[in-house]
Amino acid sequence: MNALKNLPAGASANDHAPVSAKAAARQQQRASNDLRRGEPVVLTTASGDEAWLILSIEMATAEDWRGWQAMLGPDTAPSLLLSGERASLLGLEPVPNLVPLHDQSGQNPIEAGDLVGVLANLQRQAGLSVDEAEAEKGDTARASTASPLLISAVRLLKRAFLLPAALVWPLNADGRATLDEAGILTLDKAPTADQSAHLVPPLKMSAARVPLMGAEHSLISVYRDPVTGRDINVIEVGSMKDDGKITAPPLVRIHAECFTGDLLNSLKCDCGDQLRGAIKLMAQGSTDGDDAGEDEGTGGLILYMPQEGRDIGMANKMRSYALQDTGIDTVDANLILGFAVDERDYTSAASILVDMGYPEIRLLTNNPDKVASLENRGVQVTDRVGHKFPPNPHSAAYMETKRKRTGHDL
Secondary structure (H helix, E strand, O other): OOOOOOOOOOOOOHHHHOOOOOHHHHHHHHHHHHHHHHOOEEEEOOOOOEEEEEEEEEOOHHHHHHHHHHHOOOOOOEEEEEOOHHHHHOOOOOEEEEOOEEOOOOOEEEEHHHHHHHHHHHHHHHHOOOOHHHHHHHOOOEEEEOHHHHHHHHHHHHOOOOEEEEEEEEHHHHHHHHEEEEEEOOEEEOOOOOHHOOOOEEEEEEEEEEEEEOOOEEEEEEEOOOOOOOEEEEEEOOOOOEEEOOOOOOEEEEOOOOOOHHHOOOOOOOOHHHHHHHHHHHHHHOOOOOOOOOOOOOOOEEEOOOOHHHHOHHHHHHHHHHHHOOOOOOOHHHHHHHOOOOOOOHHHHHHHHHHHOOEEEEEEEHHHHHHHHHHHHEEEEEEEEEOOOOOOOOOOHHHHHHHHHHOOOO
């Protein structure tokens, strides 16, 4: 039977069919890609009664601002959207905030030619120490609490690994029509909560045996997250099943990728030690760390998550490192840039573990929050196995911050 048969004249299936999870994921990924290229996107409610043009301030130029402002007309003034973390540091409400772009008198909107000054001021603020930022509280223009759409805008910027700050214009019907004609992507029904990361579970794409140094009997499976488009690599070391049956919860390490630590052997963190130590523990039953393995090489899983810099991306990780070079710790550096202390989400990891037949695991981590996050997503952690390595002179401060400020068992 033709599904279009009973639609009213002039209607299409899209007028009545709900947006599928896959379509929503595809739409959000397109929006992230456009923002990374410096293109704006439009966010709108399902009813169409609210809409905003969003332009990443990291990618914007004075010419961009002039162009979009000219297209929308003088009656539509932009504001600066800041994440809740950045707003809180500046003395505003700890939620995404709108800051009017006014001159020092507070009377007139800043002209387009002054965008360079606005960006320079934001860049200067991003380099402040926490104490300096505290001293500047109250100097920022009054801000209004962001709508759910603008909360979604901040989430999109973070997902695109951009600084969570944007120029935003409220749109009326004429403005939306103008932007539609210009081919600007409109994102409808933007999620406002954690659901944006959980629309579609990861899909298994491929798998093959890959002998590793010290762990020759290893299998690598590749899962793809349909929401972000990113691949998640799962390293199976040895075998955790007897005749295809699970005899005990496997040892699992959920490891955020770290280009500097895993690949370059950076001395600023313990990530490389933890990755190589996990493989050795699973294959041989021992590590070079403080915790001796007791598993005698019973195998295990490593989920290698595409979450560079606690999921802020490589560019922002280097910004954070630059701030840390001035004496700011890793926690405050994230907050100054506008990110949460830890942006990682473990929903995809939990989905993969369940898909592989491991709803119960023993987790190799020093982070109790990771245990709670997995259990909140349906994976039972029967045991937390410590995974500690001695610091070096370059990583000592970082390790101490993790112990004191983020609750790591070190």
